[in-house]
Amino acid sequence: MIKSIITYSNCELEKNRILKENKNKAVVYRWTNNVNQKTYIGSSVNFSVRLYKYYSVKHLMKHNTAIHNALLKYGHSNFTLDIIEYCEGVDPIIREQYYLDLLRPEYNILEQAGSSLGFKHSEETLEFFKNNRKVSEETRKNLSLAATGRILTEEDKKKISSSRQGIKLSDETRAKISAAAISLKGVPVIIKNIITLEVIEYTSLTEVAKAIGVSRTAVKKAIISEKPIKKIYCCIASHKK
Structure with missing residues (x-):
């Protein structure tokens, strides 16, 4: 006792x-x-x-x-x-x-403190976890739409906006994003087709996006990350005036 x-x-x-x-x-x-x-x-x-x-x-x-x-x-x-x-x-x-x-308390199913080993959830609980996992997968899919190189529909944009609600960015991250956006505003862009080696210069991000059939955001991201877009084009910002 x-x-x-x-x-x-x-x-x-x-x-x-x-x-x-x-x-x-x-x-x-x-x-x-x-x-x-x-x-x-x-x-x-x-x-x-x-x-x-x-x-x-x-x-x-x-x-x-x-x-x-x-x-x-x-x-x-x-x-x-x-x-x-x-x-x-x-x-x-x-x-x-x-x-x-x-x-030896009766309501303690587990014999080891802080462990869930050997515990089996009910069908209702498993269904709850399953549904939550589906939502999570859908959210990840929505968040990746902007990076696929496709032109987003209004429905896609709404999904992405909804998925991003509640995501908090640090001040440092916000500053980097802002600086990148400002630095690319109105800047000519050179793209190179890594298959044909053709090089073309465009006057803006928007012009590039229209030419290769992607979103303006996708072009900007490709320039900042220095990664090929659509696995075909290399994009660089041209600062010559």
């Missing part, structure tokens, strides 16, 4: 107190179902972050584990939360493993 540092007997009514008293703390904790007395042992380096997930219905529904399902089924009001140990200067995972071996 172990003695807890703090015990919260009604996790619904004491939610605010639990969050306040355990903010940013590394802990080993135990959930106890007051109905059937089954328990779960866990640990966290920042318990306040973990607690917000435990109190999120959306998060609980996404994770098909015994403790998540139990919290959804019985509600937080039917659970007691014990802070078994505050881990200052100690790895919480190591301490969690100690209590897992000692107490």
Whole structure:
């Protein structure tokens, strides 16, 4: 039998107190179902972050584990939360493993702390991961459209714009992109057909793009990266006036 540092007997009514008293703390904790007395042992380096997930219905529904399902089924009001140990200067995972071996909690499917080895997701969870992966693949495809050397349709542009929402560039990256765009504005461009060796000079990026059937952005990117476009043409910016 172990003695807890703090015990919260009604996790619904004491939610605010639990969050306040355990903010940013590394802990080993135990959930106890007051109905059937089954328990779960866990640990966290920042318990306040973990607690917000435990109190999120959306998060609980996404994770098909015994403790998540139990919290959804019985509600937080039917659970007691014990802070078994505050881990200052100690790895919480190591301490969690100690209590897992000692107490053998019923809701812990895994015998090794911090491991998912041997855990099998439900069909619903696997379907969720599958759908998320499909979205990710589609997003990557949309983001690559501008670099394929093709002329983009309005639909393609909308897809790319949507995919890029939420992507944050560093100030340094923004500065480089801006400088590259400015330096190429209104600059003549020389293209060389690496198969026929034909060399032609055009007055602008737009003129080049129209001539070889690609987007202006693709031409600019080829110049900056110094890589062939459409695997046929080498493009360089001509700064002669």
